[in-house]
Amino acid sequence: MLRGATESILRRFYPPTCVLCGARGQGGLDLCAACLADLPTNRHCCGRCALPLPAELPSGALCGECQHHLPPYAVCHAAFRYEGPVPALVGGAKFRDRLNLARLLGQCLTNALRECTAEMPELILPVPLHAKRLRERGYNQALEIARTIGRELSIPVDSHSCARVLATPPQAGLAQKERRRNLAEAFRVLHPPGVERVAILDDVMTTGSTVSELTGVLLKAGVRRVDIWAVARTP
Ligand SMILES: [Zn+2]
Ligand SMILES: [Zn+2]
Incomplete structure (x- = not known):
């Protein structure tokens, strides 16, 4: 208020x-x-993982990876493709302070979600940062973005149920298989969220291995359905 x-x-x-x-x-x-x-809205994308796809494909089409092996989450919604001015917007306080940018990105993702999501989750769970990374950076951008969306859509934000227990090295430059191994048991559920439906919030989704890993631990903890909400998806 x-x-x-x-x-x-x-x-x-x-x-x-x-x-x-x-x-x-x-x-x-x-x-x-x-x-x-x-801004590059991610309108034409895989119906499951939101990977940007050519506009000619019918809506709801699956990318090659999802046809081969479906991810554990139900669906991913990503507002933008990670290109043009989006990396600068997500990447930082170059223009204005980080809270302004997080709020702006949260508003943009809220608008995209209002257009496409029928059912809303009971909780929004931002991808946790490892405590060490959190100390270095001072804030978790995913949490800041989640707060705006939670306020706009009246959905509680849960930043306590899960923790990142392994400080994973940066994922860039690793092959997909190595990324998966790298993330093995990266997350732990500290308190089961006690709801059936959760949306994981990430700022940028690249291969999806991080959110798939977190989805796995949430499903094991009794959550029935996990959606992924991302500000941007890499092509
Ligand atoms: Zn302008
Ligand atoms: Zn896909």
Whole structure:
């Protein structure tokens, strides 16, 4: 309540401003209409893992990987392709402070989810950072984004049920098989979430091995259905 009131006062004195070009923001977003229209929405993608696919394929088509081996989660929704200005938006405080960017990305993903998701989960669970990484960075961007979405959609955010118990080295440059091994038992459920349906929130989904691993431990802990929500999906 208080947060909403503070925000509306701040908005009066500091109207939304486009983080990409500095023009006036549109629709309460820190993006102008032109920059928003230029963002690469992930409309044509795999019906299961949201991997960007050519526009010619029918909607709901599966990518080669999913045809070969379905991931453990029910479906992934990703707002954007990880290209154009999206890496800069996700990557950091280059333009404005991180909370502004996390809120903006959360608003964009909320808008995308409103368009495509029929059933909402009972909980949003941001991908946890290992305690060491959290100390280095000072914040978990996935949690910051999840907070905005939780507020917009009135869904609780759970950042305590799961922990990352292995400080995994960066995934870039590893083959898919190595990535899976690298992530083995990376997560642990500390308290079963006690709900049937959870959405895992990640900022950027690359191969999906991280969210698949987390899905696996949640299903073992009694969750019936896990969806993945990501701000961006790498092509
Ligand atoms: Zn702009
Ligand atoms: Zn797929």
